[in-house]
Amino acid sequence: MDRIARILEFLEKQPKDNFLRHALALEYTKLDKDAEAKALFLDILTESPDYVGSYYHLGKLLEKLGETNAAIEWYEKGMAAAKTAKDQHAYNELQAAYEDLAY
Helix, strand or coil: CCHHHHHHHHHHHCCCCHHHHHHHHHHHHHCCCHHHHHHHHHHHHHHCCCCCHHHHHHHHHHHHCCCHHHHHHHHHHHHHHHHHHCCHHHHHHHHHHHHHHHC
16 A cells, blocks of 8 residues: 555544644655645644644745745744744744745
């Protein structure tokens, strides 16, 4: 069974599990299923804005799609969420991605 099928099987039992949804979105990005990945990341961050790990990946996906302004906005939101969570590592990654794109 492939990774996506396994993750989907787990999601049937736990449909709102952010770790699983994030993992599925990452698998979709590997297969260039960008619309599916974007929808998952947006769902995660809309429902759980404190799920800091998804901001970076959503921003990178938006960059890939040429949605620069949206990527910048999500990096900014991610930096705020990381600061609130006191997650300095995530904050630094988001800040670096933001600065690479914004300046």
